[in-house]
Amino acid sequence: MSLVENAPRHIPDRLRHPLQEKLVRWESLLLAVAVAIFILNSLASPYFLNAWNLSDATFNFTEKAMIAFAMALLIISGEIDLSVAAIIALASTAMGVAMEMGAGTPALVLVGLTTGLMCGAFNGALVTKLGLPSIVVTIGTMSLFRGISYIVLGDGAFRGYPSSFSWFGQGYVFWVISVELVIFAILAVVFGVLLHKTNFGRMVYAIGNNPTGALFSGVRVDRVKMTLFLLTGLMSGLAAVCLTSRLGSTRPSIASGMELEIVTMVVLGGVNILGGSGSIPGVVIAAFVMGLVTFGLGLLNVPGIVMSIFIGLLLIGVIALPRLWAMWRNNAR
Amino acid sequence: MHMSHLAPSSDSSAAQAPILSLDKITKSFPGVKALDGVDLHLYPGEVTALIGENGAGKSTVVKTLTGIYQPDGGRIIMDGQPVHFLAPQDAADAGVTAIHQETVLFDELTVAENVFIGHAPKTRFGLIDTKAMHLRTAEILTLIGANIDAGVKLKDLGIASRHLVAIARALSIEARVVIMDEPTAALSQTEIEELYELVDTLKAQGKAILFISHKFDEIFRIADRYTVFRDGQFVGDGKIADVQESDLVQMMVGRAVEQLFPKRHAEIGAEVLKVVGYSHPTEFEDINFTLRQGEILGFYGLVGAGRSEFMQSLIGITRPSKGAARIDDKVRVIRSPADAIKAGIVYVPEDRGKQGAILDMPIFQNVTLPSLNKTSRDGFLRLAEEFALAREYTERLDLRAASLDTNVGALSGGNQQKVVIAKWLATQPRVIILDEPTKGIDIGSKAAVHDFMSELASQGLSVIMVSSEIPEVLGMSDRVIVMREGRMVAELEGAELSPETLVRHAVGIQVEGDAA
């Protein structure tokens, strides 16, 4: 099989790509699940198909999804940040302190975002400058950030945020479209473009698939990872602004356990927990699925902790079921 | 272990039955037929050399014999009975053991634990009998002439000592069949001699040895028989005494060797790269050379001489402790591969799967990764331009693939290498460094790579080629730098270039030993 003598053969740009097909299938499957849940919910509860109720339902996922978008990029790059909920606590606490010192709404927002950004920088520096594994680093900072909140607040709380501050978590742009929903939609587009349409996004995939190969190809791996930690921190800060505004108060236990729901959302959206693949549309649909499930179960008076069983099962199930299916098919052959 | 009878003479062995045989073994992986009905016979008290190019199916055979892979077809026969090695433990229980290419053992365990893991002596409470284990390890180590403490952790040993530990392990399970997979690749000359003596000891004990090696000198030194594979197929076997080196080469490559190096004449122009006093605390020291336009500069040396380490430092993967690189007479500070690309130096690494390509990404995305700012606008991807760039360079290299959005991992080794080279050429470099460019690829692709290398040089690109294959170095290079133990030991040109001089410089006049 001498290849040299033959004339160059034309290689087509694209064939129907099996992997791509699979990804498309994952997202359409997810979409089908979302539609099914929607129908089930509307059959199960007469209160479900109401514009205002549906609008309320979106609050179940908007804040988490803001972080989930950034987390999706981070996980695709092969890292993870388990400290996001703790960043919310710390950012919210920082806003509380700023409020006590008399800061107005713009300053509060700035404090929240900056705190998030700084927390992200701290995580990113530990991971990229010292080369530490992100999972342990962020388990550590998870305790550290929330610990600082506890030191500041103890068993107390900050209350009395200015009324203009409540716009972020309680305001509506028009009719039933909330401010948070609009922020969510804008971020979905921004992160979708960033991941799927830019050089940066391409580098994120390259790093997640093969960090050494990416480095050898001239990708500034540490810089990209640092940016991703900063983005995740910033989104956590933004979520802290929204959540604090919605609740109107800060306790050190705010958003506890939320990191789990965010990781679940990302994994449910089809992002490979080991890095290298995933998409923003998948995460968007996953956010809706989780929001609808939580809201539907809520309408049926199922308590929160039972919903968390469901989320835990979902997290394991979305990874386990395709593998079980593949094993079953292999055995059947 | 202490078998008393001596090795039978090679004359009588013809009448002997093999301990272990492979009979028409077939093994396929998605897209590749790794083994296609191969035969192999291993006789007691004899060394059988398994010979073949990279990709011939040697490592698949090793994995089949040790129970890592199960064959799709054919039989493994031991002492005349068909056997099935469903797991590595089955092979070990049957007395088949392998000493692997890279001595893969456990850093955090002691020497004795490494030797006896999986079959440690137990006390009557079922606990590991540390005392007995250490005693027996010491016995075996003495037997093979290794001066190693059985109680130290493996991580505290040098590479040669680790190798001896792996051999001790093979002896500890009282193996009847010992597979040695390129055992001398990382050893010094004295250590290699010691290994040969050890092989003789094993032979004398009546063990059957499968010896996998690329080095003809050692095959003729210690093997009794040979078996040749090519592209997963059995080509031939017989007694070493009955063949010449050239016969084996012919069987391996399936064509005459001369054709492989189509060196063209290139116009050597002005100086492009000048490296002055490049040093690293532990890996290399005082590297000085110049590279001219259109020149192919060979870097020869034994594995582990520090060539790749130097090249990777040159492109900013590691930092040199001192020294400078001048390109077109301007000093360029290179702190990362991104800087190197800007400076016009690119590196095609030896480890294709890990450093060279991103296997799970499509061809076109691999090609454009270092050139993204060329194919994009304001940071946004432009797919049409990416495909155009990828097409231009992959066609120049005569890539064979179903489509440009096929994942690189789905291609053959040779085509993967073409993608990697295309990726670097697309950055339009001044200097391209090729590290073992034809390792592990088929003959056809090899010739294509060599041909292309010449073409590049004739178009005015400067090429540095790191290679451990003497014919390749001699066939392709205008000038050769030999490295040994992290230092430049010779710079050879024209009539000075001969296989003997290269080896003499690479090994060193004085044979050095590593006291571990």
Add this chain to the structure above:
Amino acid sequence: MSYLKSREAILFGAIGCLLLVVATRFPGFVAPQNLVAVFTDTSPLMILAVGQMAVILTRCIDLSVAANLALTGMVCAMINVAAPDLPVAVILAVSIAMGAMLGAINGILVWKLSIPPIVVTLGTMTIFRGIIFLLTEGKWINAHEMSPHFTGFPRADILGMSVLGWIAVVVSVVMIVAMSRTSLGRSIYAVGGNPHAAVYTGIDVGKTQFAAFVISGMLAGLTGYLWVARYSVAYVDIAGGFELDVVAACVIGGVSIAGGAGTVAGTLLGALFLGVVKNALPVVDISPFWQLAISGAAIIIAVAFNAQSGRSKGRVILKSAEHAQ
């Protein structure tokens, strides 16, 4: 010399210094009786940490230990309420068996379906806690509902130390022997140190990871009973977030998150370090709210330290450099 530099020696020194500093102001803290109390108080952490160590050594992580503890503890308490006269030995056996079973669920998902351990145990962590809620509908089981021998067992005094403390001692000894002198123990190190080579030496990587999860689950289950009995209360959120302390103890004790490296002694000292800090805080009049931040900081410092000492030396090619090392 290498002994002086070992993680165990450093931690031993750090704990000594800590005690000394506290003792200068509150000599009562280092009174034997109080030290025993600190040891007893740290026992649950020590027991869980050596189990977690086995899991981390195989390159996995078990974030479900605290939830396992809570669920098993609740089941033990419910059994006690239903059958107050059941002897403690039966309860102990049930707790260990149930813990092992919960650990086996994690293990089987990692082994047979190759799901990343972090995903599995994040999931089972919430599922286990949710099940407690389903079992109890959120109700507490309080001291007055439990029988005296049930709650008395871990607190019973033997030779000046409570049974809880002695159990930690026994678990530690068993784990030291198991990790260094059994095939499973050595396999656990081998799997984490070099999974590729482990396969070649005939060790089943997945099965070994499964075994590690079962060990971790068993110890979590045992601690579940001891915890509930000691504090005489069982509810959904007991030991909430304790899994982080457990991982922290391992990391501080020098267990490498990359697997293969770490000792039982180091892990125990890591746990004791956290235990001493926790008990010393109120004594030196620092709010207990500092504890979370301190253990977070300790994790980060320890993992940075681990990375520095474990950094691969790289291939030394230059002969002169080899001797210089």
